[in-house]
Amino acid sequence: MSERNYYKEVHDLYRNKRERAEREAEERRRAVHEAIPQVFDIDTRLARTGSEILSAIMQGGDYESKIEGIRKTNTLLREKRSELLLKGGYPADYTDIVYECEKCADSGYVGLDMCNCMKAAIAEARLSDSELGRLCDLQSFENFDLSYYAQGSERLSIEHIVRSLRSFAEGFDSTTSDSWLLFGDTGLGKTHLSTAVGVTVIRRGYDVLYKTVQAVIDDFEEVQFKGASQQSIKRYYDCDLLIIDDLGAELTNQFTTSCIYNIMNVRMNKRKPTIISTNLTQKELRDRYADRITSRLFGEFKPLQFKGTDVRRQRLARK
Ligand SMILES: [Zn+2]
Incomplete structure (x- = not known):
């Protein structure tokens, strides 16, 4: 009668929950890309941000102002993206990942501390058992x-x-x-x-x-x-x-x-x-x-x- 491993069970549950939230957001993104090709173009550009910053640094010189430029462009792109979504009849945050718990993004942890939502989930698992x-x-x-x-x-x-x-x-x-x-x-x-x-x-x-x-x-x-x-x-x-x-x-x-x-x-x-x-x-x-x-x-x-x-x-x- 040693206690079941509720921690592991709840951790697995959280991983599934997180993966599902991410998958569903990805599906919404794909649907939007099909409906509004301009959003697809913007997302493709935004996805290049990392490599753009990297190459700015590699080129040397005044890379800080180049990075600042990239950042400004990205902000504009994001604004444009929201406008396009709204015009297309979607909420501006339609493609965001929707987590059950905003505080821990369904990871169960805030920093190194276990989030209250995960503590409660473990307690409920114990109780139902x-x-x-x-x-x-x-x-x-x-x-x-x-x-x-x-x-x-x-x-x-x-x-x-x-x-x-x-x-x-x-x-x-x-x-x-x-x-x-x-x-x-x-x-x-x-x-x-x-x-x-x-x-x-x-x-x-x-x-x-x-x-x-x-x-x-x-x-x-x-x-x-x-x-x-x-x-x-x-x-x-x-x-x-x-x-x-x-x-x-x-x-x-x-x-x-x-x-x-x-x-x-x-x-x-x-x-x-x-x-x-x-x-x-x-x-x-x-x-x-x-x-x-x-x-x-x-x-x-x-x-x-x-x-x-x-x-x-x-x-x-x-x-
Ligand atoms: Zn939480």
Whole structure:
């Protein structure tokens, strides 16, 4: 489960995009040349600019004023060209290459820096490929419905949770952000909000892994008992943000407990943030897991307690 090479995929995509833009401009140019032969003549002359400058330099003498002359002629030729296009019923920039992103001319880079458009493209590729891709429109911060939470302390508490998680996601940093423990009964929005966090953080360019606890255990079992490569669980330790949904839904035994502990421990040592959600109460967590897990969970994860009445059931009742 090492991450796919999105950089290479997006770079290839950009190369195709750029080549297509250039090809289409070339086709428009050819069409114009056929329709307006004078434009063809001008383009032929403009294409000679390089060799004209070179021969001016080779001839020596006052080549600077010769180059200045060539430049002036070219400006006039370009003006004439625009006029001809307009007269022929084309926009003046008809044969220009049209890039999707003017800033980087679809190269993906502005100088040595990756252009924002390419960062966003890589993020979207990651998102569409992740467990969150199909949920990203359904479970966002924007469509989280506070009206299911009773006015008063319930509402205030969920508002605080949404605010906390939203500012965590929007200001996410893979080495300084906190880890969170989301707990409370089922149907109170824990999954919705952890999805919203995951999507937001992916879109900001980070590697996010979102898994139910059972899927985590399955992956570790593959390695432990079925000979899958260690490589396939590496991302649990390395990804920028790991979200484990539904802790407590797995069959608890020594193996599953040590998987969860290892993940938490390695990530804590690397200062990498993790979000864990669970339907269990603090007491139930204590009864179920070894001290080494609960002491980390309660000591190093920031707790957010979800309170209210099952939103799914309320939603059905409203229909
Ligand atoms: Zn760009």
